[in-house]
Amino acid sequence: MNRPSFNFDGGGIAEKYDEILVPVMFDPWADLLLEEVAPDPAWRVLDLATGTGIVAHKVASLLSKSGSLICTDISPDMLGVARQKLGKAIGQGQVSFQQASADQLALDDEEIDIVYCQQGFQFFPDHDAAAAEISRVLKPGGQAAVATWCSVAECEFFQLIVDCLEEMGLSELASKMRIPFDHMPAEKLENHFQSAGFGAVEVRRLTDELVFEQGTQQAYRTVYGTPIGPDLVKLEDEAIDAFKQMFAEGCEDLTSGDVTRCEISSLLMVARK
Numbered sequence: 001m002n003r004p005s006f007n008f009d010g011g012g013i014a015e016k017y018d019e020i021l022v023p024v025m026f027d028p029w030a031d032l033l034l035e036e037v038a039p040d041p042a043w044r045v046l047d048l049a050t051g052t053g054i055v056a057h058k059v060a061s062l063l064s065k066s067g068s069l070i071c072t073d074i075s076p077d078m079l080g081v082a083r084q085k086l087g088k089a090i091g092q093g094q095v096s097f098q099q100a101s102a103d104q105l106a107l108d109d110e111e112i113d114i115v116y117c118q119q120g121f122q123f124f125p126d127h128d129a130a131a132a133e134i135s136r137v138l139k140p141g142g143q144a145a146v147a148t149w150c151s152v153a154e155c156e157f158f159q160l161i162v163d164c165l166e167e168m169g170l171s172e173l174a175s176k177m178r179i180p181f182d183h184m185p186a187e188k189l190e191n192h193f194q195s196a197g198f199g200a201v202e203v204r205r206l207t208d209e210l211v212f213e214q215g216t217q218q219a220y221r222t223v224y225g226t227p228i229g230p231d232l233v234k235l236e237d238e239a240i241d242a243f244k245q246m247f248a249e250g251c252e253d254l255t256s257g258d259v260t261r262c263e264i265s266s267l268l269m270v271a272r273k
């Protein structure tokens with residue numbers, strides 16, 4: 001399989017992701033996800049590819065004393081930040097962590113009521129194996145709620161980054177920036193879960209705004225919160241200046257007063273075992 005991969009370890013990526021990207025993107029989308037599919041307070045919940053734990057953090061506050069939450073991710077760095085964020089809940093013994101690939105979870109068969117996976121599924125190297133693993137750990141009648149970004153053309157901010165990189169001839173970096181967006185169309189997502197034996201599989205497209213209250217400067221900082229940030233800082237100064245200027249020009253159309261707003265769309269798949 002020749003899909004390029006994205007690495008969330010090293011280079012301070014986990015800390016930057018949590019500080020820069022989570023507040024503007026993943027926090028509001030976690031609210032949307034949980035509005036669409038809320039957990040029962042007494043459920044055993046799996047947050048798969050928990051990253052720095054934004055979905056898990058919100059789920060923990062919704063659970064009663066009889067509910068529990070397990071957070072898994074392949075990246076030790078991302079899990080390290082999640083552990084800190086969920087410190088208080090861990091103290092209550094209701095939240096646990098596991099470093100694991102999504103297709104090899106150290107969980108029993110049929111122990112989970114709901115699996116959340118926000119913007120992680122598209123990165124898994126073997127999607128069928130991951131969907132089968134989700135099915136294995138779910139109780140009969142349990143649900144999977146999986147969100148994956150729509151194509152980069154439907155996510156304006158990231159399309160702008162890709163356009164700038166392509167214009168500069170940095171096609172490898174542009175392809176890398178497409179990874180979270182361009183590899184999981186709705187039909188493919190649906191097929192993976194149908195193949196894993198899920199009965200009812202529904203995929204919807206949700207659109208929201210990505211809002212940078214501090215305008216273009218905040219939008220520019222946010223570029224460095226993505227896993228291409230460490231690649232960008234390695235460019236020559238002239239290339240960085242050219243990128244910054246092109247990006248700022250592209251932001252003009254998206255900025256009104258001090259605020260920059262971009263549309264962003266995600267698929268939300270809900271499947272019942």
Ligand SMILES: C[S@@+](CC[C@H](N)C(=O)[O-])C[C@H]1O[C@@H](n2cnc3c(N)ncnc32)[C@H](O)[C@@H]1O
Nearest residue numbers: 008026049050051074075078101102118120123
């Ligand atoms: C964009 S982040 C999303 C994190 C989190 N769900 C959120 O909403 O902020 C993608 C996450 O998928 C994880 N990931 C990538 N490949 C994985 C795999 N094979 N198994 C488990 N997690 C994986 C990464 O380490 C990263 O934390």
